[in-house]
Amino acid sequence: MRSIITISREFGSGGREIGKTLADDLGIAFYDKELLELAAKESGICEELFVKHDETYTNSFLYSLVMGSYPVTPDGRLNPELPLDHRIFLAQFDTIRKLAQKGPCVIVGRCADYVLKADDRVLNFFITGNMAQKKRRILERYDIEKNKAEDFIRKTDKRRANYYNYYSDMKWGEAKNYDLCINSSKTGIKGAVELMKSYIEIKENRRDEE
């Protein structure tokens, strides 16, 4: 097993739990929010700001003023003139590449599929779900009013899509960007993990043949 696995996911689809279970079953590292802490540590930007700007993109007037700035200063640090959103994206970008260099792992969200696009060890998964099941799932986990759950899901997905579409050259949730997309409402968490393991096995065996 030499694959790096990225998981993109609709909010409420169980993508995080699926990724964690898969990583545990395969005995490899797992990064979701853990990435924020690592990227914060490496970039010197405080972690609270990473949490606040996580998978969020704000097209600011300031940004248009500094478009000409270089992302990195001559001594290799992130240019402090770049808007915070972009510095945070670039710090995560850097952390994701370093993690992938270390070996097989599962990374959830944060454009990891785009960041690692050129790496032929990478397998990209996308997890979807039916609205009823997604609502049930988030109502169990978040302190939110029942009649606001659907709106909360739609807005979170919209934010994730905006972030992804802005930083990558692809469209979030389009089947053609991923190796396997699974509707977890019909398979459950365990079923989705089983399918991903089958996909990894098929792919790795074919790679051995080539």
Add this chain to the structure above:
Amino acid sequence: MRSIITISREFGSGGREIGKTLADDLGIAFYDKELLELAAKESGICEELFVKHDETYTNSFLYSLVMGSYPVTPDGRLNPELPLDHRIFLAQFDTIRKLAQKGPCVIVGRCADYVLKADDRVLNFFITGNMAQKKRRILERYDIEKNKAEDFIRKTDKRRANYYNYYSDMKWGEAKNYDLCINSSKTGIKGAVELMKSYIEIKENRRDEE
């Protein structure tokens, strides 16, 4: 096994071969271009017209003039005043529903996932592929110049997407519309069929539990 399986596919991804292999393995009926012949027979529109208008939609001025027309005449036949595209879509719609009533089968393309949306036996698959593999595949099968292959693929997919997006309320190729989307370039035909069989098994066992 009580599932009805629909397969949508990028041109050149091997969707037809995958569907045929799956149907043979499961011992159930398979419909792709076969649908055109059946729909033609039932509607009384000549088959050549079905082939010509297959998965094609032309928004005509004529259509806007007849928008008020009923699709079916009082004696149950398709209204001859409807533009041909729409009569052909409606005839296929009708044939797809009749086939699904007969029992498990595999149907490729032609908005079958949308037509059968309310049927809880239905599983919707989408097959994608990398451009290099799709090009290789269609060059083996069609008499086309090498440097025109990519354009041919893009245009065929665009036509399929236009047809789907016009007649359904969904977007062709968006992961959330399907139960499972597979990039066949990494799994091969056999690998994709194996994954689909696993998905069907997981889904059918869960249904039994519920």
